[in-house]
Amino acid sequence: MLYLIIAAIFMALASICNSVMDTLDHHQSTSIFSKFKNPLWWNSDQGWRNKYIDRDPKKGRVKWFWKINKPVQITDAWHFFKMLMIVFMCGAASISFTKPGYWIIYFIAFGLIWNNTFSLFYKRILIIKKK
Secondary structure (H helix, E strand, O other): OHHHHHHHHHHHHHHHHHHHHHHHHHOHHHOHHHHOOOHHHHOHHHHHHHHEHHHOHHHOEOEOHHHOEOOHHHOOHHHHHHHHHHHHHHHHHHHHOOOOOOHHHHHHHHHHHHHHHHHHHHHHHOOOOOO
16 A cells, blocks of 8 residues: 555656646746746756757767766756656556565666657657758
């Protein structure tokens, strides 16, 4: 029973994260987020540029160690809350449908499935290649 309560809490947290994302996208100027400092983090119209050098897509992505792209999940609020939403959804699913002790395996598997499927469609399948 405790697992179902935790799963329900995780789903509620995922829903809150999704509402933050939609608020940032559609009502940022009239929301509580408009009062927060650092509008480049909170304003989704501008925040997506934080992943680029000098916020300029033509200059390429900001790199970390060994030329690894800085994770987009920590460059702006919209992507950060999307990451949390996915974490909470994977947590809810893995706790709900597994035996105690196995949830971590399912949690990682669900996260990998989500991220790899999203990347495949976002970067390859749904993009029209320029000739």
